[in-house]
Amino acid sequence: xxxKISFILPTILWLAILSVFPLVYSIYVSLTDxxxxxxxxxxxxxxxxxxxxxxxxxxxxxxxxxxxxxAGALTIEFFLGLGGALLLYRRFCGRAVARTLTILPLIVTSxxxxxxxxxLYNTQYGLINYISRELSLPVFPWLTSVQTVLISIIIVDVWxxxxxxxxxILSGLESLPREPFESAxxxxxxxxxxxxxxxxxxxxxxxxxxLLIRFxxxxxxxxxxxxxxxxxxxxxTEVISLYIYRSVFRHLDVGYACALSWVTLAIIIxxxxxxxxxxLKSFR
Amino acid sequence: xxxxxxxxxxxxxxxxxILLIGFFLFPLYWLLTTAFKKPAEAFSIPPKILFLPTLDxxxxxxxxxxxxxxxxxxxxxxxxxxxxxxxxxxxxxxxFVRFTFKRKEDLAFWILSIRMLPPVATAVPLxxxxxxxxxxxxxxxxxxxxxxxxxxxxxxxxxxxFEGIPAxxxxxxxxxxxxxxGTFTRISLPLVAPGLSxxxxxxxxxxxxxxxFALIFTQHNSPTLPILAASYVRGVMGVExxxxxxxxxxxxxxxxxxxxxxxxxxxxxxxxxxxKG
Numbered sequence: 001x002x003x004k005i006s007f008i009l010p011t012i013l014w015l016a017i018l019s020v021f022p023l024v025y026s027i028y029v030s031l032t033d034x035x036x037x038x039x040x041x042x043x044x045x046x047x048x049x050x051x052x053x054x055x056x057x058x059x060x061x062x063x064x065x066x067x068x069x070x071a072g073a074l075t076i077e078f079f080l081g082l083g084g085a086l087l088l089y090r091r092f093c094g095r096a097v098a099r100t101l102t103i104l105p106l107i108v109t110s111x112x113x114x115x116x117x118x119x120l121y122n123t124q125y126g127l128i129n130y131i132s133r134e135l136s137l138p139v140f141p142w143l144t145s146v147q148t149v150l151i152s153i154i155i156v157d158v159w160x161x162x163x164x165x166x167x168x169i170l171s172g173l174e175s176l177p178r179e180p181f182e183s184a185x186x187x188x189x190x191x192x193x194x195x196x197x198x199x200x201x202x203x204x205x206x207x208x209x210x211l212l213i214r215f216x217x218x219x220x221x222x223x224x225x226x227x228x229x230x231x232x233x234x235x236x237t238e239v240i241s242l243y244i245y246r247s248v249f250r251h252l253d254v255g256y257a258c259a260l261s262w263v264t265l266a267i268i269i270x271x272x273x274x275x276x277x278x279x280l281k282s283f284r
Numbered sequence: 285x286x287x288x289x290x291x292x293x294x295x296x297x298x299x300x301x302i303l304l305i306g307f308f309l310f311p312l313y314w315l316l317t318t319a320f321k322k323p324a325e326a327f328s329i330p331p332k333i334l335f336l337p338t339l340d341x342x343x344x345x346x347x348x349x350x351x352x353x354x355x356x357x358x359x360x361x362x363x364x365x366x367x368x369x370x371x372x373x374x375x376x377x378x379x380f381v382r383f384t385f386k387r388k389e390d391l392a393f394w395i396l397s398i399r400m401l402p403p404v405a406t407a408v409p410l411x412x413x414x415x416x417x418x419x420x421x422x423x424x425x426x427x428x429x430x431x432x433x434x435x436x437x438x439x440x441x442x443x444x445x446f447e448g449i450p451a452x453x454x455x456x457x458x459x460x461x462x463x464x465x466g467t468f469t470r471i472s473l474p475l476v477a478p479g480l481s482x483x484x485x486x487x488x489x490x491x492x493x494x495x496x497f498a499l500i501f502t503q504h505n506s507p508t509l510p511i512l513a514a515s516y517v518r519g520v521m522g523v524e525x526x527x528x529x530x531x532x533x534x535x536x537x538x539x540x541x542x543x544x545x546x547x548x549x550x551x552x553x554x555x556x557x558x559x560k561g
Contacts, residue, residue, distance in 0.1 A: 003464050004383045011376035011395075011435050018432035019398050022409035029409060087301045101305050103550060104312060107543030109493040111510040112532040116311045119318065119525055125327055127314065163308065167550060220402040223495040227514055241496075244404040249500075254408055261405035268402070 030258035037252050049259035059260060061235070062243040063267075065150070069239060070218040072154045073161075077214060078207070080158065081165025088166065089173045103167065105160045114227030117156045118143065121228075143229055146236045153237055156224055161217070165210045172206030173199075212275040219268055240264050319529040326526035341530035349531060354512040358492060361423055361508060365430035366487035370480060372431070373438025378468055380439070381446040382454070392443075395436045403496050411500055421503045429497050434487045441486070441549075445479030446472065482549035485542050492539045509535040 030049055034042045053059050088099055105113070120127050121142035129139045142152040176199070184194050222241040225231075231238040231246070238246070244264070247257035318326050320337035345351045379385075380392060410429065411420075419425035449472060457467045473480065495510040502511065513535050516528035543550075 004379060004385065007375045007379035007383070007464075007468075008391075010372045011439065012391075014372065014432055015395065015398065015435055018410070018428060019406060022406050022413060023401075025413070026405065026409035029412070034412075083300075084304055087297060087304060090297060090301075092298065092301070098301060098305055100544060100547060102308055103543070103547055104540065105308050106550065107489060107493075107539055108312065108536045109495075109510050109513065109532075109539075111493075111495050111513045112315070112536055113311070115513060115516065115528055115532055116315045119529075120311060120314065159308065159311065220404075222403070223510075226495075241402060241404050244402070244408075245496075248404075248408055248411070254412065257404070257408050261402060261408065264402055265405060 026258040026261065029255055030262055032255045033253075034255040034258075035252050036248070036254055042255075045255070049256045050263065052256065053260055053263050058235070058238070058243055059263075062238050062240045065237060066219060066239040068150060069154060069157075069221070069237075070215060072150070073157045073218050074211060074214055076154065076158045077162045077165050078211060080162045081210065082169055082207070084162065084166040085169035085173060088170055099170075102163050104163075106163050108160075110160070110223035111227050113156065113160055114224040117152075117159075117224075118228055121152055144233055146233050149229060149232050149237050153225055153228055153232075156228065157218065157221065160224065161214060165214065168210040168213075169203065169206055172203050176202055208275060208278055212272060215275065216268065216272065219264070219271075315529050315532055318526055319533045321526050323524075323526045326529070341526045342534070344527050345531045345534065349512065349527065351512065351531065351534060354507060354509045355534075357423065357502075357506050358508040361426050361430065361506065362488055362491040365427045365434060365491055366484050368427075369431045369434030369487055370438050370442075370484045373435050373483070374442050374473065374476075374480065375468075376435070377439045377442035378446050378472060380443055382451070392439075395439055398436050407497060407500050414501060420501055421505045423506045426498065426501055426506055426508070429501065430491045430494065433494070433497075434491065437490070438483050438487065441483045442476065442479055445476040449475050479549075482546050485546040486549060489539050489543055489546075 031044060031046055032042050033040075033045050033049075084102070088095065088102065092098075123129060123139075123141045123144060126142070128142065131137075132139045140148045142148050180198055180202075181194060184198055189197075220241055221239060222245070225237055225239055225242060226245075229237045231242050240260075244257050244260050247253050247260060317335075319341055320339070321335050322338055322340065325335050376395075380388060414420050414425055419428070453475070454467050454471055457471045458464075462470060492508075493510065494508075495514070498508045498511055499514070502508065513528070513532050516524050516531065
């Protein structure tokens with residue numbers, strides 16, 4: 001018995017100290033006005049931070065921006081991912097190489113991705129606008145205009161994470177049973193019919209898993225946006241993580257930042273529950 | 285379908301596939317080529333497609349940018365954290381698979397749920413804690429954090445692999461006199477070797493690319509490569525682009541290689557075992 005415990009003990013202890021304890025501590029801190037200013041005194045203020053969060057225009061704005069960003073990114077990644085998975089499912093010469101090349105965006109450091117796209121997006125010298133000018137297409141100030149910046153960062157996220165959606169749906173496609181498709185073919189169904197009435201419904205759980213995972217990741221996004229816009233022209237791309245980061249390291253308002261984190265977590269859990277219910281339902 | 289139509293369709297799919305791959309590759313291609321351009325050419329209108337490559341930027345990154353310092357930090361911290369997390373995670377995963385104890389599934393779910401948190405949530409209290417313990421800006425500090433990140437991931441990855449070992453093999457080992465730990469090290473671990481290496485490599489990739497914690501918890505002594513890459517953001521426009529791309533290329537090179545080697549397990553790793561790769 002003691003041996004059994006010793007197997008799991010290191011892990012549990014490590015996580016307890018470095019993950020659980022900080023969380024508990026942060027609940028306590030969120031009920032105070034703890035600040036990183038050396039001269040400040042900490043007083044217990046109860047739920048004041050939480051009440052403040054609900055009327056904080058910057059926090060609400062970050063919720064809205066995160067929501068828009070997530071909705072936009074998820075939609076594009078879903079359709080592009082589905083299409084990509086279907087394309088890479090076909091048998092063609094060089095398929096293995098194509099699949100390997102597709103996952104490269106997943107491996108590259110987020111910060112480096114942000115930097116490259118920053119170069120490409122540059123209004124005067126960037127490649128994107130250069131090509132647009134050459135082709136007489138409209139030129140946009142991608143990262144410096146409030147109208148276009150959100151789309152710009154969505155595109156970067158799409159570039160980086162669509163391969164994951166592709167991989168997930170691809171493995172789903174490859175684990176589908178053959179028989180339904182064979183019988184459908186023999187019954188004379190067209191390819192489009194097979195896709196719409198057979199493939200899609202059978203892929204539903206897989207697609208929901210992909211969406212759930214991407215949802216949890218886009219809500220928490222930090223790296224690329226920090227490098228690309230640091231919150232954007234006039235705070236127009238300040239997503240939740242960036243605002244919490246600003247609360248801690250600019251305003252030094254740690255108590256409030258902790259409260260914000262918990263509110264965010266509650267939102268994530270609530271939204272994930274909805275996703276999970278749909279996944280479980282489609283398994284029946 | 286007539287022959288012409290199906291061939292046309294087939295070609296359209298091929299073209300679309302090429303466009304897709306091109307879309308994913310192009311920024312990386314641009315990164316690589318810009319790294320070899322002279323600074324003036326990197327930032328010119330029109331952007332140069334043909335140019336004479338130069339290694340100047342790489343030299344600059346090494347000598348002036350102190351690349352090796354950041355690389356050494358990334359290497360030490362990530363490799364050790366990855367190994368520790370994988371090994372401790374293996375112990376834990378093995379226990380989940382072979383032993384029964386109270387509330388096992390609750391414990392497993394709790395370990396998984398840690399991943400759902402926004403990193404900022406744990407970063408803030410940990411920052412306060414680490415400041416008091418003088419762990420800010422140390423290798424040890426970041427290692428502690430990275431291991432605690434890698435543990436849930438390793439447990440869930442390896443759990444699937446251990447479940448693939450038939451219990452009978454281990455039972456015969458124990459009958460022959462190996463204790464629990466002996467069986468673990470001599471029989472079970474070698475049998476999940478591919479899973480172990482995949483977990484180590486995947487851990488390595490995620491830790492290598494990690495930015496937020498590195499940003500918060502390091503300053504002068506132990507900054508990692510992503511910090512070096514991000515430091516170029518503040519450079520005056522255009523002057524440092526070529527250098528920046530050289531730094532970026534070097535920063536991602538090691539894990540690109542590792543990633544390609546471990547791609548088989550990517551889906552499993554990135555979806556926490558929800559899908560088999």
